[in-house]
Amino acid sequence: MMMSGAFGVCCFFLLFGSQSKVVFAAECNEPDCSKAKFNYDRENCLGPVKWSGITSCWSTCNGNRQSPINIRRADATYSDIGSLTFNIDLQKAFQVSSSNSGFKTNFKVSEEDIVISDLTQFGLSGNSFKLDGIHYHAGKNNNLTGSEHSFDGEFLPMEQHMVFYNEKYSDVKSASSNSDGLLVIGAMVRASNNTIETQFPGCPPSYHAALSEVLTDSFDELEDYSDSGDSEESEESPISKTLTLLDLLPPDLEKVYTYEGSLTTPPCSETVTWIVMKCPITVSQVAVDKFKSLEVSSSEEVLGVHGNRRPVQRGQQDTTFTLLKNF
Ligand SMILES: [Zn+2]
Numbered sequence: 671m672m673m674s675g676a677f678g679v680c681c682f683f684l685l686f687g688s689q690s691k692v693v694f695a696a697e698c699n700e701p702d703c704s705k706a707k708f709n710y711d712r713e714n715c716l717g718p719v720k721w722s723g724i725t726s727c728w729s730t731c732n733g734n735r736q737s738p739i740n741i742r743r744a745d746a747t748y749s750d751i752g753s754l755t756f757n758i759d760l761q762k763a764f765q766v767s768s769s770n771s772g773f774k775t776n777f778k779v780s781e782e783d784i785v786i787s788d789l790t791q792f793g794l795s796g797n798s799f800k801l802d803g804i805h806y807h808a809g810k811n812n813n814l815t816g817s818e819h820s821f822d823g824e825f826l827p828m829e830q831h832m833v834f835y836n837e838k839y840s841d842v843k844s845a846s847s848n849s850d851g852l853l854v855i856g857a858m859v860r861a862s863n864n865t866i867e868t869q870f871p872g873c874p875p876s877y878h879a880a881l882s883e884v885l886t887d888s889f890d891e892l893e894d895y896s897d898s899g900d901s902e903e904s905e906e907s908p909i910s911k912t913l914t915l916l917d918l919l920p921p922d923l924e925k926v927y928t929y930e931g932s933l934t935t936p937p938c939s940e941t942v943t944w945i946v947m948k949c950p951i952t953v954s955q956v957a958v959d960k961f962k963s964l965e966v967s968s969s970e971e972v973l974g975v976h977g978n979r980r981p982v983q984r985g986q987q988d989t990t991f992t993l994l995k996n997f
Contacts, residue, residue: 703727708936709966710773710976718980721936731938735991736983737931738818738856741946746927746995751792753924753996754855754945756915757785760923763912768888770904772935773895773966773978775888777804778906784915786834786853792928792943799834799853802842804918806830806859806885807934808962809977816958817858818934818979819946824869826950827958828859829979832918846933851941857920858950861958873922873949880917882954884909889960895967895978920949925997934980948997 698715700706706725709716716724722732758764764782768775779801787798807829809816817829832855835845845851858870862877888909925948932940962974984991 698724700725703937706936710978710980712976721938724936728936728938730932730940731936733932733938733940735930735932735940736938737934737942737944738820738980738982739929739931739984739991739993740820740823740982741927741993743822746993749994749996751926751928751994751996752788752790753926754786755788757787758782758915760915760919763914765908766884766911766913767906767908768892769906770892770895773973774805774935775892775961775964777884777888777909778802779804780908785837789853792945794836794850794853794943797850798837800837802833802835804830804832806961807977807979808958808973809979810974816962816977816979818982819856819858820982821858821869826858826869827861828953828961830857830859830918830951831855832857846937846939846941849941850943852933852939853943853945855919855945855947857918857947859958860950860952861955862952863955870949873920876921876949876952878917878951878953880911880913881951882957884911884913884917885953885957886960887911889957889964892964895964895973918951920947920951922949923947925949925995927993927995929991929993948995 697707698720703725706728707716708721708724711717712719722729765780766777767780768777770776784801785798789795789797789799807816807818808827809825815825816827817825819829833842834853834855835842836848836851839845839848839851842852888907891907927946927948929944931942931944932938933942962972964973965971966973
């Protein structure tokens with residue numbers, strides 16, 4: 671092909687966006703874990719299929735309980751796992767601040783600890799999990815392939831992750847290396863003018879107005895993303911509007927799927943109890959578009975070119991894991 675000649679020395683440099691940048695081959699394999707980088711470019715040596723080989727600390731990315739997965743609804747087994755119990759009222763307002771790190775916009779809740787306990791039925795008896803932050807994943811230009819998890823092979827424009835860590839560990843990082851360390855609540859995010867409703871039969875219509883405003887305002891203010899794997903977070907900027915748990919969760923918040931999985935970014939730790947909400951949340955198309963227009967600083971590309979979603983790791987034909995549901 672024409673392109674193969676032009677890019678025949680691709681092991682030594684790669685072209686990014688409109689400006690060329692030299693990326694030395696060494697960056698494809700970084701012995702120092704703290705300096706390792708990754709990205710979402712399928713063609714690149716730092717892209718998702720190569721993550722496990724970039725640095726030795728990321729070898730788990732090739733493991734056998736990796737996330738995200740395709741959720742085949744018909745394969746989920748009913749189990750009396752109860753539902754989520756939070757320590758605060760679902761309608762209690764809290765302050766939020768935002769910051770950037772890696773490919774993530776991280777929202778933190780200030781002046782309030784949000785804790786989930788009573789997870790006996792999830793196999794996490796006696797443990798409570800504290801909310802560390804909330805972030806989002808989106809796809810390429812195509813509006814409908816943005817979520818990381820899929821339902822029967824179908825994706826939504828974005829996916830929201832609420833990351834909790836087991837309170838018996840000091841922080842999310844130390845928790846991530848323990849088998850009972852992390853719990854992530856994933857919710858599919860629909861854009862308000864996405865009229866494909868059939869993907870979620872039985873889900874009541876909803877519109878998350880407060881969340882749409884918070885996302886639109888903060889994505890406007892945020893600076894570029896970095897593609898450094900372990901980058902420092904940018905300064906936190908407080909958001910004037912408040913949120914509640916109801917603003918972050920779908921209307922049918924009692925109904926969930928659960929499975930044992932991993933982080934969807936390096937180091938891909940296989941220590942995550944996933945809780946994926948049955949129903950999506952809905953935000954404005956403006957909020958989705960603002961998120962996708964964030965730039966990745968080192969490559970001068972916008973998120974919309976490659977997105978920040980990892981491809982599905984399991985679940986197309988794979989039935990070797992247990993997917994439970996409580997409805
Ligand atoms: Zn995530």
